[in-house]
Amino acid sequence: MTIYEGKDYKEICEKAAEIIASEIRMNPRAVLGLSTGSTPIGVYDRLAKWYEQGQLDFSKVTTINLDEYKGLGEEHEQGYRFFINQYLFDRVNIQKSRTFVPDGTEMDSDKACREYEEIIAEKGRIDLQLLGLGANGHIGFNEPGDAFIADTHCVQLTESTVEANSRFFRSKEEVPKEAYSMGIKGIMQARHIILLASGKQKAQALYEAVYGEITPRVPASILKLHPHTVVFADEDALSVIKEKHKLSEAS
Template structure:
């Protein structure tokens, strides 16, 4: 595991975007595993900037996103499909038919999840998976207690995640209670993993993730067992770790 200390959110975003750019340059037809949340937004902004300067080409890139709220349509401005379109896909030359997000409108959970696993397999797996980190150590929507061996599945969101995500909705009642998420098994099968973490409020959980016991109670702790993980975190997020 490699840990890069960034000065602040912007520096973290630039460093992470550099790693993603290197992946695209080395393998133009790579499969990127992408994430939502506020942590990767700056990274996407930086990638868009470099694309606009002519330094990056997404024309052969495929993407698979980690998760989607169950019940939200792609047009719903809180859906993760909408997030990806507005924060990245609409601004670069990626072929949208090669950008995949679980189908939030598929009411049959088993079908939605099996279909998504098939999509990931068809792409030949993920070359680089970008991850944010939830306050309770979740990755994607794999909440504490999630079995490590799961592939894409339907989850009940925990109260703390609903609380953390309600800022994006009009009211707490509007926050969906379930989501489809890649499982830990899908995430661990990625060839490389890049985690972006920012802010003092993530300092305790980041320390636990990196140096605590590997346990489903802290889903991201499994990353200690992956052989190619890069953490890019800002000083605030690393403030509980001596380095």
């Protein structure tokens, strides 16, 4: 696991976007794993601007998103299909038929998860997976638990995740309590992984993911086992790591 420190959110997004852009240029048929939430917005904005400047071509790219709220369709403004369309797909020349997000409108959880696993298998190994880090250490909607879940699954969102995501809804009560998420196997099979962490609210989780034991209680800790994980973190997200290092050096 390699850690890159950026001075602020803008810088880490720029660096992450550069890697994704390089992947697309070297491999126009790249399969990208994408995440949602506030953290990757800066990355998508940079990629879209490069496309607008004629520097990127998404026409042959395939994307596989990590997750979707159960019960929300693509027209729901807080749904993750709506999000990725708004921040990236509608701004570039990607073919929507080559973009995949779990079907939040499928209320049969077993069916929804099975069908998404089939899509992941059909499209092949993800070339580059972009992840955000949750304040509780989650990646995708792989929440802290007693075991790592390998395949796409329906997850009961933790109270901390519901609370964190409530800022996107009119009230906490409107936040869906369940979501479909790609499992750890799909993430770990990616050839390369980028983990983004920004803000002091992510600092403790980042410390535990990087320096703690590998445990499903901190899902991101599994990334230490991947041979090609790069962490892009700003100064605030690295604040706990830096403080621990200072204490260690002083003792």
